[in-house]
Amino acid sequence: MRISELSGASGVPVPTIKFYLREGLLPAGTPTARTQAVYADGHLRRLRLIRTLTEIGGLRLRDVRAVLQAIDDQALGRHELLGRVHHALGPHLDGEPSPEEVRAMAEVDRFLGEVGWRVSRQAPARRALARALATLWRMGRDADAAVFEPYARVAGELAAREVATVSPTASRPEAVEGAVVGTVVFEAALVALRRLAQEHHSARRFEPGRGG
């Protein structure tokens, strides 16, 4: 297909596709004339993945690049490939942790040990959880990580179900797409659903007159 058709099928504007081509995120098409090229289904598939990573995942360009390079690096085993992808998906918390955050990280380590989850020291979500706890402290809540227990329980239920649906025989791009959809797209859905549920329950509690 031509670049305009690639744009139509992916929903990505032509100038953005050209930008991805220049940046090497998308491999060049097959030239048909001095200024024209045709693109294959692999291009469309990659473009859709890039769009999901940026629009739903909110990934920075360098993290999109890390995901794509991991797919293309055939020397990476399946588990390492998915590890790289998960790391690129973030969240990315930069800067030195505050003293509060360091204290919260120790508490998060203790909590994860109690829950019995085996996660790498470098998992970015460890620090994200510690930051959430440190924020609670800063907002005057006298809490330890046990306050997250109901959240850990449902997160565990969802994750067990999600991991069970991963096909061990999927191709590399399929496996990465599966990981991205499972992590990023369903995360966006979960966050949206929780906000909708909060509105519903809040209205029920504080505006009972409106029915419901």
Next chain:
Amino acid sequence: MRISELSGASGVPVPTIKFYLREGLLPAGTPTARTQAVYADGHLRRLRLIRTLTEIGGLRLRDVRAVLQAIDDQALGRHELLGRVHHALGPHLDGEPSPEEVRAMAEVDRFLGEVGWRVSRQAPARRALARALATLWRMGRDADAAVFEPYARVAGELAAREVATVSPTASRPEAVEGAVVGTVVFEAALVALRRLAQEHHSARRFEPGRGG
């Protein structure tokens, strides 16, 4: 307290505090000399709220401003105040919806009706959920919104518990802080915990040799 002490207590650097003062997000302190002022506990409290909104909630400055103005606007009733806050918390999806997204929104409406949640037409999370569904379609998944059912179930459980902890007699700043913590801080924790749980379950399934 002086601005340096306010900075120490809030963890917000002095230049950032000066920026908030210039922007009117933080009311001026009480002047003690031509270039000095002292700040009260209300300043510290507001500064902590601003930090949570920007760092954990990822809010844009104009949305932080909307939250603070809603707190200060005594003409707003409690329910309207919290509605404004929730709206400012986003997510903010700009631009015209794509035809795919429009189709997904109709499906999301149908789904919410089935689940029985009463949420306003303008709730930003409606569109966020529709976008997640449209993304699934784009990634080649042949799904309707029923795919979100397990997520809606746990979101409903969590929200019911969260709303039950809201005190109806809290002051305006307390009520807003409660809404922000409940929505934004626990959302960050939930997202982090789901990612940690995914890593744990993925390792159990795909690296069983490492024990588990």
